[in-house]
Amino acid sequence: MTHAAYVFAAYGISALVIAGLGLWILIDQAGRKRELKELEERGIRRRSDRKAPKK
Amino acid sequence: MGSGMTNATPQASTLSGRLTALANPTRFLALADTLVPWFGGLSLAVLAAGFYMAFSAPEDYQQGITVRIMYIHVPFAWLAMFCYSLMAISALGTLVWKHPLADVALKAAAPIGAAFTALALFTGSVWGKPMWGTWWVWDARLTSVFILFLMYLGIIALTRAMDDPGRSARAAAILTLVGFVNIPIIKFSVDWWNTLHQPASVFRLDGPTIHASLLWPLLICALGFTLLFVTLHLMAMRADIWRRRVVAMRRLSARAAERAAR
Numbered sequence A: 001m002t003h004a005a006y007v008f009a010a011y012g013i014s015a016l017v018i019a020g021l022g023l024w025i026l027i028d029q030a031g032r033k034r035e036l037k038e039l040e041e042r043g044i045r046r047r048s049d050r051k052a053p054k055k
Numbered sequence B: 001m002g003s004g005m006t007n008a009t010p011q012a013s014t015l016s017g018r019l020t021a022l023a024n025p026t027r028f029l030a031l032a033d034t035l036v037p038w039f040g041g042l043s044l045a046v047l048a049a050g051f052y053m054a055f056s057a058p059e060d061y062q063q064g065i066t067v068r069i070m071y072i073h074v075p076f077a078w079l080a081m082f083c084y085s086l087m088a089i090s091a092l093g094t095l096v097w098k099h100p101l102a103d104v105a106l107k108a109a110a111p112i113g114a115a116f117t118a119l120a121l122f123t124g125s126v127w128g129k130p131m132w133g134t135w136w137v138w139d140a141r142l143t144s145v146f147i148l149f150l151m152y153l154g155i156i157a158l159t160r161a162m163d164d165p166g167r168s169a170r171a172a173a174i175l176t177l178v179g180f181v182n183i184p185i186i187k188f189s190v191d192w193w194n195t196l197h198q199p200a201s202v203f204r205l206d207g208p209t210i211h212a213s214l215l216w217p218l219l220i221c222a223l224g225f226t227l228l229f230v231t232l233h234l235m236a237m238r239a240d241i242w243r244r245r246v247v248a249m250r251r252l253s254a255r256a257a258e259r260a261a262r
Helices: A003-041 A047-051 B015-021 B025-056 B065-097 B102-132 B140-159 B165-179 B182-192 B212-261
Strands: none
Touching (some): A003 B102, A003 B212, B025 B212, B065 B102, B065 B165, B065 B182, B065 B212, B102 B212, B140 B182
């Protein structure tokens, strides 16, 4: 293995892991956002929201 | 969480005042929504500039091209320790001030810290093979960082072990604080023991021992990765606040359905 291959491996795997981490957080965000929307559509509100005047 | 926290705005002039203002998760979510695109864009721009500088910087006279691993290895290692320190401060926030977002901050940071610690170990390993002639040695620096990685895994498991996040918050905070003793050990391991890993060459009392042509790209890359960390952490915290709201709302609807059935 030439030394350039070690550098390539370090950068390649790091890019993959960070991209995977970012994607995982994005998927988590999207999932929770969808659940909140579904609950709101069913008319369920948080206690602190129910006290607020209806929009 | 989320209920009963719509009280009057505290004085936002002091740092503690600002932290108290942020204790309102709704206010935090609004702030995160504003900051995430800016921090995300800024981190990508700074990283692009850092990598451009890193790859146009001269190669090391002894290490040749492998010195380029430094521009990611060192920021990952810094972030591994920075993230844990942030979690330790959050742990104090949970135990001492009962700050409602401290637990969210700790929980959301743990997987990000674990990822950067794993990458610090991995990039160090592929740097060690051509330069030291070995992928791994059980010297004080490498072993203490490996223990840090195991600490992260333990905290991840603990923060996700119970359905009610409020119940695991205290235990996770205590575990995090106990594990913080490892951070100075990592930092000074290269001075206290005879290690294959080199001692510090950037933050030293007598100034950095790296030539400016390599130091500047390193500092810019470190800044870029730190901004990226902040972006990811804000996003993960936002997702966790949403998760807790979903749980709270489901509980409310279940209770309402129970009442209706009676």
